Amino acid sequence: NAGVTQTPKFQVLKTGQSMTLQCAQDMNHEYMSWYRQDPGMGLRLIHYSVGAGITDQGEVPNGYNVSRSTTEDFPLRLLSAAPSQTSVYFCASSYSARGAPGANVLTFGAGSRLTVL
Amino acid sequence: KQEVTQIPAALSVPEGENLVLNCSFTDSAIYNLQWFRQDPGKGLTSLLLIQSSQREQTSGRLNASLDKSSGRSTLYIAASQPGDSATYLCAVRPLRGAGNNRKLIWGLGTSLAVNP
Numbered sequence: 001n002a003g004v005t006q007t008p009k010f011q012v013l014k015t016g017q018s019m020t021l022q023c024a025q026d027m028n029h030e031y032m033s034w035y036r037q038d039p040g041m042g043l044r045l046i047h048y049s050v051g052a053g054i055t056d057q058g059e060v061p062n063g064y065n066v067s068r069s070t071t072e073d074f075p076l077r078l079l080s081a082a083p084s085q086t087s088v089y090f091c092a093s094s095y096s097a098r099g100a101p102g103a104n105v106l107t108f109g110a111g112s113r114l115t116v117l
Numbered sequence: 118k119q120e121v122t123q124i125p126a127a128l129s130v131p132e133g134e135n136l137v138l139n140c141s142f143t144d145s146a147i148y149n150l151q152w153f154r155q156d157p158g159k160g161l162t163s164l165l166l167i168q169s170s171q172r173e174q175t176s177g178r179l180n181a182s183l184d185k186s187s188g189r190s191t192l193y194i195a196a197s198q199p200g201d202s203a204t205y206l207c208a209v210r211p212l213r214g215a216g217n218n219r220k221l222i223w224g225l226g227t228s229l230a231v232n233p
Binding site for chain 1: 160161
């Protein structure tokens with residue numbers, strides 16, 4: 001029962017490099033999202049998806065791209081890394097973004113710590 | 118604009134104490150409120166979800182209450198143990214606007230240390 005799996009756990013990039021953070025869930029969840037967590041700022045939503053083929057922007061989408069070609073996978077792409085993107089990134093999923101309360105409960109991955117030099 | 122505040126930012130207690138963590142929100146128009154636990158270097162684990170129509174939810178030694186009118190939720194931990202040491206976050210899902218999970222509003226958390 002893997003839940004939400006994020007890779008890599010740690011990554012160091014140089015300014016201007018690109019990379020993809022991977023997120024996969026095996027719970028057939030409809031809703032998937034990416035957050036970043038920074039000290040003193042809490043969790044901020046980057047992008048989210050309510051189903052395969054559907055994505056939308058969250059609070060802080062600039063510099064990031066996402067796609068949702070399958071229900072299971074929701075990769076986050078950094079196009080040209082900047083030091084301001086140094087953060088811990090979390091992928092989270094839930095059965096649904098609406099409907100019954102239990103469907104809204106978020107399951108989080110273990111996080112990916114990214115440092116941009 | 119909905120804002121979520123958690124006070125205190127940090128709390129240290131001896132093992133065995135009953136304790137209360139606070140979460141306050143500025144707009145009472147919420148769909149639900151969730152409490153999460155985060156261990157150092159780990160992801161978040163959902164503890165309890167309270168719908169706006171509910172007053173409380175219980176899971177084991179944890180009890181979460183919700184008072185929409187005063188904009189407050191409390192997480193009560195009974196007979197605290199060192200294993201309860203973690204950061205506890207609350208998140209509110211507003212009723213207005215798109216009203217989906219993407220609009221969760223997060224507090225900054227309370228860092229709890231339970232000392233043996």
